[in-house]
Amino acid sequence: MRIEHGIGNIAKCLRLMLYDKPGHLASVATEIARHNGRIGDIRLVRAGRTHNTRDLVIYVSSEEQLEDVVDGLAQLDGIIVEDVTDLVQDIHKGGKIATKSRVEINTISDVRKIYTPGVAAICTEIQQRPELAYQYTVIPNQVAIVTNGTAILGLGDIGAVAGMPVMEGKAALFDRLVEVSGVPILIQNHDPQVIIDTVRNIAPTFGAIKLEDIKAPECFEIEDVLDAELDIPVMHDDQHGTAVVVLASLLNATRFSGLMLRKSVVGVIGLGAAGMGISKLLTSYGVNSLIGADLDEAACARFSTIGGKPCSLAEVMKNAHIVIATTGCPQLISPQMVRKGSVILALSNPNPEIEPELAMQSGASFAADGKSVNNALAFPGLFRGALNIRATKINDKMKIAAARTIAKYAEESELVPALLHPEVHQAVTAAVERAGLESGVIKPW
Ligand SMILES: NC(=O)C1=CN([C@@H]2O[C@H](COP(=O)(O)OP(=O)(O)OC[C@H]3O[C@@H](n4cnc5c(N)ncnc54)[C@H](O)[C@@H]3O)[C@@H](O)[C@H]2O)C=CC1
Ligand SMILES: CC(=O)C(=O)O
Numbered sequence: 535m536r537i538e539h540g541i542g543n544i545a546k547c548l549r550l551m552l553y554d555k556p557g558h559l560a561s562v563a564t565e566i567a568r569h570n571g572r573i574g575d576i577r578l579v580r581a582g583r584t585h586n587t588r589d590l591v592i593y594v595s596s597e598e599q600l601e602d603v604v605d606g607l608a609q610l611d612g613i614i615v616e617d618v619t620d621l622v623q624d625i626h627k628g629g630k631i632a633t634k635s636r637v638e639i640n641t642i643s644d645v646r647k648i649y650t651p652g653v654a655a656i657c658t659e660i661q662q663r664p665e666l667a668y669q670y671t672v673i674p675n676q677v678a679i680v681t682n683g684t685a686i687l688g689l690g691d692i693g694a695v696a697g698m699p700v701m702e703g704k705a706a707l708f709d710r711l712v713e714v715s716g717v718p719i720l721i722q723n724h725d726p727q728v729i730i731d732t733v734r735n736i737a738p739t740f741g742a743i744k745l746e747d748i749k750a751p752e753c754f755e756i757e758d759v760l761d762a763e764l765d766i767p768v769m770h771d772d773q774h775g776t777a778v779v780v781l782a783s784l785l786n787a788t789r790f791s792g793l794m795l796r797k798s799v800v801g802v803i804g805l806g807a808a809g810m811g812i813s814k815l816l817t818s819y820g821v822n823s824l825i826g827a828d829l830d831e832a833a834c835a836r837f838s839t840i841g842g843k844p845c846s847l848a849e850v851m852k853n854a855h856i857v858i859a860t861t862g863c864p865q866l867i868s869p870q871m872v873r874k875g876s877v878i879l880a881l882s883n884p885n886p887e888i889e890p891e892l893a894m895q896s897g898a899s900f901a902a903d904g905k906s907v908n909n910a911l912a913f914p915g916l917f918r919g920a921l922n923i924r925a926t927k928i929n930d931k932m933k934i935a936a937a938r939t940i941a942k943y944a945e946e947s948e949l950v951p952a953l954l955h956p957e958v959h960q961a962v963t964a965a966v967e968r969a970g971l972e973s974g975v976i977k978p979w
């Protein structure tokens with residue numbers, strides 16, 4: 535029997551037929567536990583005279599572990615494994631988003647209004663007064679989610695199309711959390727200039743641009759140029775959404791542990807898009823002592839330009855009170871490296887640099903991974919707030935206001951609130967609106 539130490543990222547549904555006798559379900563649970571699998575929902579599908587059929591969700595870390603579970607169950611008396619389905623594949627079939635009509639179309643008269651000839655009058659009005667596009671079209675509620683697929687989560691340069699499930703996921707969250715229409719835009723090109731030109735040309739379709747999973751260093755130039763040229767917000771989520779959630783979690787971590795954030799030594803491992811975005815916002819917040827490690831010399835040089843001190847991974851782990859890892863390298867941090875009492879945010883997805891449980895067992899005072907400290911807590915409210923006030927930018931004041939608000943909604947002794955917290959995204963929206971209005975980033979008509 536293999537022993538798995540992973541966190542069980544693979545969700546499978548087992549359809550089991552089993553004797554309807556006391557204790558049978560318990561023997562199933564015991565067998566799954568023997569192979570270190572975790573159990574989710576259990577649903578009765580059919581109640582027969584002698585047998586029941588149940589769907590049982592399990593979480594495993596590998597296909598091999600699943601095989602062990604299924605083989606083990608098949609050997610139990612009175613249990614047949616009828617089917618095994620993958621819940622993640624199931625939920626992706628057909629894609630996760632769609633463009634739908636917001637208006638009823640029941641009669642030909644409806645068609646004449648929403649389409650030609652009626653629509654022509656609206657077109658002409660917009661031609662004469664362009665600002666009416668914000669009243670009569672989806673533009674002010676629509677955000678482009680732009681990727682070239684070069685840093686899809688921590689999977690690396692897997693191409694824009696392979697990154698589409700992530701872009702759809704972000705769009706689905708936009709809709710669910712703040713009713714923004716997110717539109718994935720896949721640009722199959724590595725050249726920053728091509729991305730800049732493409733986004734510039736399609737920008738009139740959108741109220742804002744969210745850059746996503748574009749690797750460093752290209753992401754910096756792309757964002758800087760577009761931000762300067764366009765009069766709508768342009769924000770690279772991996773840089774700034776992540777930075778906002780990190781600041782929120784550190785506001786809480788330092789409050790609970792008695793550290794002073796501005797006086798703490800903060801170490802960043804992986805100085806790419808996320809690492810640099812985090813470093814810049816923490817500097818803007820007032821963190822004075824920032825050390826960082828990266829394998830790439832150019833990344834270290836960029837870090838120096840914002841006041842960071844490059845050093846080795848071992849030095850970061852030894853000297854930093856707070857460690858933030860954004861390398862895309864699972865298990866980069868070993869238990870022996872953890873400094874007693876430190877705060878460890880191992881943010882790489884889909885797998886962290888160190889599992890939070892292991893970091894805590896190794897002496898960390900707080901630890902979290904990229905599933906919980908995730909930019910999805912920030913980007914919905916940042917964009918919703920910016921769209922609501924017709925901001926031209928999302929500036930540091932808006933980001934810090936968002937971070938403070940996220941921090942406030944965390945449960946006692948948690949670093950951040952749950953992503954589906956019923957109030958946090960609306961509260962972030964309101965805070966971003968206020969900060970934007972105070973700092974005057976509004977487009978005048
Ligand atoms: N939890 C969250 O909300 C977020 C997590 N991330 C995660 O952060 C990771 C990096 O993403 P990006 O910054 O967008 O990628 P990126 O490609 O822009 O940057 C990665 C950086 O890590 C460095 N690096 C790689 N291996 C290293 C090692 N062994 N030691 C030191 N440095 C190393 C690279 O040289 C590069 O500078 C990904 O795993 C991603 O999932 C990114 C954004 C948000
Ligand atoms: C969360 C996210 O944006 C990432 O891991 O790339």
Ligand SMILES: [Mg+2]
Binds near residue numbers: 687746747771772
């Ligand atoms: Mg990302």
